[in-house]
Amino acid sequence: MLKPVKKRFDLNVTEAGRSVSQTFELDKTIVSVKGLLLTSDMDDLLYYRGSQRIEINKSELFPENYESKLLMSGINVAPKTRYYDLGGVNPGNGQVRIEYKDNESPKAGFRPYRVSLYLECEMDDAK
Amino acid sequence: MKETAIITILNISRAYEIRHFQVRIPRDTQSICAIELTVRANGKSLGKVAPVENILNYQRNPLFGDLMLFSCEEGNCFYTGELHESDNNSLMFDFSKFEKDEFAEWTHGAKQEAEEVTVDGDTTVVMGVYRDKTGKAITEIRGYEIKVIIWIKTKD
Amino acid sequence: MTIELALEYIPRRMEELGFGNRYTLRFRHLVLQPSDKLTIDAQSQFFILVDQISGISVESQTGLFDLSSSSANEMQYEHQGIINIRNMNGRTTHIRFIQVIIKHEKTT
Numbered sequence: 531m532l533k534p535v536k537k538r539f540d541l542n543v544t545e546a547g548r549s550v551s552q553t554f555e556l557d558k559t560i561v562s563v564k565g566l567l568l569t570s571d572m573d574d575l576l577y578y579r580g581s582q583r584i585e586i587n588k589s590e591l592f593p594e595n596y597e598s599k600l601l602m603s604g605i606n607v608a609p610k611t612r613y614y615d616l617g618g619v620n621p622g623n624g625q626v627r628i629e630y631k632d633n634e635s636p637k638a639g640f641r642p643y644r645v646s647l648y649l650e651c652e653m654d655d656a657k
Numbered sequence: 658m659k660e661t662a663i664i665t666i667l668n669i670s671r672a673y674e675i676r677h678f679q680v681r682i683p684r685d686t687q688s689i690c691a692i693e694l695t696v697r698a699n700g701k702s703l704g705k706v707a708p709v710e711n712i713l714n715y716q717r718n719p720l721f722g723d724l725m726l727f728s729c730e731e732g733n734c735f736y737t738g739e740l741h742e743s744d745n746n747s748l749m750f751d752f753s754k755f756e757k758d759e760f761a762e763w764t765h766g767a768k769q770e771a772e773e774v775t776v777d778g779d780t781t782v783v784m785g786v787y788r789d790k791t792g793k794a795i796t797e798i799r800g801y802e803i804k805v806i807i808w809i810k811t812k813d
Numbered sequence: 814m815t816i817e818l819a820l821e822y823i824p825r826r827m828e829e830l831g832f833g834n835r836y837t838l839r840f841r842h843l844v845l846q847p848s849d850k851l852t853i854d855a856q857s858q859f860f861i862l863v864d865q866i867s868g869i870s871v872e873s874q875t876g877l878f879d880l881s882s883s884s885a886n887e888m889q890y891e892h893q894g895i896i897n898i899r900n901m902n903g904r905t906t907h908i909r910f911i912q913v914i915i916k917h918e919k920t921t
Contacts, residue, residue: 533775538723538737540895555856558915559731559831569739571790574717605718606747609772624857637714648737655731656831675877677887725874731831734874734893786876789884 532561537649543632546640551629556621556651563621565613565650566591568601572643577602578635580645587622594629598645613650621651660690663807665785669722670800672792678785686778686809689728691771692736693806696721699799716745720790721801727784728776735776740803771808783807814890819861819911826859826891832915839912845869845900853896859913860892868902 539554556563563586570576580598584591592601603612630645665680682689721740728735776783785805814822827836841860845851853860855873862871862878870879873896876889881901900906 531775533732533735534773535732535735536737536772536774537734557733557857558918571720572717573720574715577715599715604744604746605741606744608770610770646739653732671884673884675885675887677876677885677889727875729829733830 531655532652533655534564535560535651535653537651539626539628539647539649541628541630541645541647542642543630543645544642545632547632547634549629549631551627554626554628554647556624556626556649557653558624559653559655560621560624560651561654562652563616563619563626563649564652565615566601567603567613567648567650568598569646569648570643571646572638572641573602575638575640575643576645578638579632579640581631581633583629584647585627586619587625589619591616591619595631598630613648618652658687659811659813661809661811662693663809665805665807667787667803667805668800669787669789669791669803672789674787674789676787676789678787680783680785680805680807682778682781682783682807682809683811685811687812688778688810689774689776689780689783689807690810691773691808692726692738693769693771693804693808694724694738694740695769695804695806696740696742696801697803698742698801712749712751715749718743718745721803722787722789722791724788724803724805725786726805727786728780729782729784730777730780732776736772736774738772771806778809814861814863814865816863816911819863823859823861823911823913827913835916837914837916839914841910841912843898843908843910845898845906845908847900847903847905849900851898853898855892855896855912856894857915858893860896861911861913862890862892862908863911864907864909866906866908868900869906869908870897870899870901871908872897 541550541552543550577599581595583594601614718741724738725734726736727733867880873892874894877885878888
């Protein structure tokens with residue numbers, strides 16, 4: 531049976547103006563990635579300073595310098611529509627890579643923050 | 658098929674607190690179908706305070722904490738979510754509302770929807786971990802109460 | 814958690830998560846120098862702590878193990894995801910884990 535599950539991966543940005551990249555691995559039971567969402571504990575910093583490149587299974591979904599604010603969503607949006615619709619990406623080797631870049635912005639001063647990548651996945655429990 | 662909610666209330670009073678808890682799922686449960694989260698701060702409310710001129714600027718939404726729920730089956734961690742009291746930017750670029758305090762759909766926590774999940778009823782117990790993050794972002798409040806609402810489907 | 818308990822616990826837990834016996838076990842004995850910080854990438858793996866020692870903080874997605882911490886109401890022995898280990902002792906400290914590695918599906 532296919533079941534929806536939400537996965538979250540965290541990235542810590544500790545220095546201003548730097549890039550941080552990390553590769554995450556999805557559980558082996560996951561068969562499809564349906565949606566994607568970015569959040570942060572300092573969401574104004576993510577909105578004004580962030581840009582990133584995201585790839586799943588070595589295929590690029592979002593290119594470099596794609597602004598983070600385009601992948602954010604508020605809690606005043608119905609939960610179903612919060613995620614950016616990927617349509618169902620095959621996870622393949624299960625590797626999700628994010629190269630996050632912090633850019634200087636006069637509107638939000640830097641302080642260390644966390645960026646969370648949420649993935650809406652479909653899991654097969656083999657029942 | 659009947660839907661019922663199981664509400665778990667947690668009182669968080671210390672910064673960076675990590676709270677483990679368990680929720681018992683009734684025996685006649687067929688599946689867990691949705692999760693809802695709410696928060697209420699003791700004392701000052703942090704939402705809806707942005708002045709009008711900030712309608713063009715993105716305001717920070719203070720993060721209260723993160724919640725993860727684990728089931729006793731293949732899904733393991735089947736839900737992960739963040740807890741915010743309200744959205745300060747819901748009226749961003751909306752010049753029809755000159756007062757940010759004005760009541761609109763989705764503001765003031767008046768409207769809420771559950772997040773859909775699917776977990777088999779034989780899970781028996783759901784384990785949760787809540788991590789407080791107010792220590793980093795919020796200093797104005799002394800403790801708060803969160804409600805974790807688990808919607809289940811039972812036989813009629 | 815003692816090693817005996819961990820060995821009893823792991824097969825049941827893996828069965829429950831649907832991995833059956835498709836896993837490998839490795840015993841890991843980590844040595845941390847004073848104020849060492851270590852990050853282990855244990856995504857789609859499990860690290861079961863089989864020691865109960867003070868002055869060490871083990872934190873991951875599933876919880877925290879730190880006998881000196883007052884922030885958690887439960888200590889976690891089963892760790893997953895990205896694990897951060899810190900030695901807060903002023904001396905070299907040893908910590909032992911049983912690593913559960915989930916095997917890949919057979920492709921042939």
